[in-house]
Amino acid sequence: MSRILPILTVVLAIILIWYAAAIRMNTPWEIDQAARAGVEPPSGMARVMATWSQDRPVLPAPHQVALELYKSTLGLKITSPKSLIYHGWITISATLVGFAIGTGLGVLLAVGIVHNRAMDASVMPWAIASQTIPILAIAPMIIVVMNALGVQGLIPKAIISAFLSFFPVLVGMVKGLRSPDTAQFDLMKTYNASASKVFWALRLPSSVPYLFASLKVGIAASLVGAIVGELPTGAVAGLGARLLSGSYYGQTVQIWAALMAAAIVAAGLVAIVGALERATLHRMGYREAVR
Amino acid sequence: MTVINAQNVNLVFQTADGPVQALKDVNLSVNKGDFVSFIGPSGCGKTTLLRSIAALEHPTSGTLTVNGMTPDEARMKRAYGYVFQAAGLYPWRTIAGNIALPLEIMGFSKPEIAERTEKVLDLVELSGFGRKFPWQLSGGMQQRASIARALAFDADILLMDEPFGALDEIVRDRLNEELLKLWARTGKTIAFVTHSIPEAVYLSTKIVVMSPRPGRITDVIDSTLPRERPLDIRDSAEFIAIAHRVREGLRAGHVDV
Numbered sequence: 195m196s197r198i199l200p201i202l203t204v205v206l207a208i209i210l211i212w213y214a215a216a217i218r219m220n221t222p223w224e225i226d227q228a229a230r231a232g233v234e235p236p237s238g239m240a241r242v243m244a245t246w247s248q249d250r251p252v253l254p255a256p257h258q259v260a261l262e263l264y265k266s267t268l269g270l271k272i273t274s275p276k277s278l279i280y281h282g283w284i285t286i287s288a289t290l291v292g293f294a295i296g297t298g299l300g301v302l303l304a305v306g307i308v309h310n311r312a313m314d315a316s317v318m319p320w321a322i323a324s325q326t327i328p329i330l331a332i333a334p335m336i337i338v339v340m341n342a343l344g345v346q347g348l349i350p351k352a353i354i355s356a357f358l359s360f361f362p363v364l365v366g367m368v369k370g371l372r373s374p375d376t377a378q379f380d381l382m383k384t385y386n387a388s389a390s391k392v393f394w395a396l397r398l399p400s401s402v403p404y405l406f407a408s409l410k411v412g413i414a415a416s417l418v419g420a421i422v423g424e425l426p427t428g429a430v431a432g433l434g435a436r437l438l439s440g441s442y443y444g445q446t447v448q449i450w451a452a453l454m455a456a457a458i459v460a461a462g463l464v465a466i467v468g469a470l471e472r473a474t475l476h477r478m479g480y481r482e483a484v485r
Numbered sequence: 486m487t488v489i490n491a492q493n494v495n496l497v498f499q500t501a502d503g504p505v506q507a508l509k510d511v512n513l514s515v516n517k518g519d520f521v522s523f524i525g526p527s528g529c530g531k532t533t534l535l536r537s538i539a540a541l542e543h544p545t546s547g548t549l550t551v552n553g554m555t556p557d558e559a560r561m562k563r564a565y566g567y568v569f570q571a572a573g574l575y576p577w578r579t580i581a582g583n584i585a586l587p588l589e590i591m592g593f594s595k596p597e598i599a600e601r602t603e604k605v606l607d608l609v610e611l612s613g614f615g616r617k618f619p620w621q622l623s624g625g626m627q628q629r630a631s632i633a634r635a636l637a638f639d640a641d642i643l644l645m646d647e648p649f650g651a652l653d654e655i656v657r658d659r660l661n662e663e664l665l666k667l668w669a670r671t672g673k674t675i676a677f678v679t680h681s682i683p684e685a686v687y688l689s690t691k692i693v694v695m696s697p698r699p700g701r702i703t704d705v706i707d708s709t710l711p712r713e714r715p716l717d718i719r720d721s722a723e724f725i726a727i728a729h730r731v732r733e734g735l736r737a738g739h740v741d742v
Contacts, residue, residue, distance in 0.1 A: 384560065384566070385590045386560055387590045
């Protein structure tokens with residue numbers, strides 16, 4: 195309860211500001227329409243209600259977005275091309291594949307960096323450089339190149355998604371694999387332990403809390419990557435495609451509903467990783483799960 | 486029989502501020518079954534000497550042998566167990582799991598690991614705590630578990646670097662008493678670093694007094710106390726006389742810098 199109250203307060207404040215902003219931003223259109231029809235624009239409460247119920251408002255009111263969200267999820271068959279569940283799943287599947295590739299790549303590179311001096315000196319600058327390139331610039335090129343190679347659909351999007359998610363995993367894992375203190379490495383030395391024994395018995399278990407912190411960032415980045423990957427292709431399916439078609443046809447309510455759906459998916463994915471984190475750390479015997 | 490032998494051992498660390506002589510002309514011989522303490526103020530090289538015996542540091546000149554071999558060879562033959570100041574138990578392993586760690590690394594069979602773990606848990610009076618996680622144990626119990634871990638693979642030498650330094654005096658007294666019993670039962674050779682005079686005198690058959698800048702040995706005292714030592718031996722005249730000589734040795738080292 196003590197946690198829910200502050201959250202609800204913030205949500206309420208956002209909704210209030212949102213409604214107020216909707217009045218302000220949708221009013222000019224009402225005035226314009228009235229002028230064209232040669233009538234007096236509505237005033238007072240009538241104007242407020244009008245700004246909250248336009249078909250293509252500049253800023254849709256929260257209840258319009260909520261209704262659209264409901265209609266395009268629970269109100270439709272999943273197979274319908276308008277169903278956000280259908281589009282959401284397309285995006286989620288690309289996100290998960292990209293997340294798996296990115297996590298695997300990040301972990302592998304981190305292991306290499308920690309064990310190999312040449313990789314330590316050479317890989318990190320490239321990894322950092324890769325993240326300074328705007329994803330919007332590189333996404334169309336990946337799509338085009340992959341298409342030329344005959345690969346379409348999920349894989350190119352997953353690659354863009356992996357491109358964004360490998361980095362936090364790499365940084366977190368390098369830190370995690372190096373987190374044991376000197377005495378713990380000395381102890382392993384007194385056992386005359388091989389590098390692989392040190393890795394499996396000491397480095398890897400020590401890195402788990404760091405890994406999960408990175409995975410939470412990584413999964414959110416993966417989703418962003420998948421959505422961005424859907425934009426330049428003119429894709430017909432996926433949350434990115436819904437955003438794009440909404441903006442082609444001025445369907446602002448549809449855009450906002452797709453945005454909300456993306457936010458819900460992101461929150462859900464992060465929550466799943468968080469639950470996995472708590473379960474894993476608990477099973478490993480850590481007293482306090484890292485929040 | 487000599488277990489640890491040092492002849493003219495020197496160790497110089499190269500630091501950003503220039504070379505630092507951590508050990509200067511160290512000569513020492515430790516016999517099988519000895520309990521030897523290294524005592525001195527910080528910077529006297531006592532930990533460096535212990536780490537050199539463990540092959541965690543390497544002397545720049547002189548000869549140092551452990552069981553007649555170089556320290557590195559001895560380390561590879563797993564000749565010693567090492568106890569650090571911090572227990573350093575892995576939080577993700579149970580107490581039994583922590584003790585099994587060296588055994589797993591050294592490739593013991595599963596039944597043998599279980600048997601040895603039981604045995605050393607009993608030796609440090611932690612029977613029944615094998616399934617607990619480290620955070621469920623007090624600091625003193627954690628340190629006992631780390632001693633059990635060092636004993637698990639039955640090395641003849643036990644190297645201990647201020648193992649009770651972070652514990653309060655009451656717990657420390659008890660662990661000292663237990664350590665003596667354990668030493669009597671197992672017949673191991675123990676090298677023990679401390680900066681507590683009573684602890685050194687109470688535990689040791691041989692006390693090595695060291696001084697800083699450069700780190701060196703100023704006195705080696707062969708204790709005349711009997712091997713069987715109740716805690717109240719610390720009030721005896723003999724004990725006080727040895728403690729006095731240790732204090733003199735420490736003071737002498739400070740004056741002639």
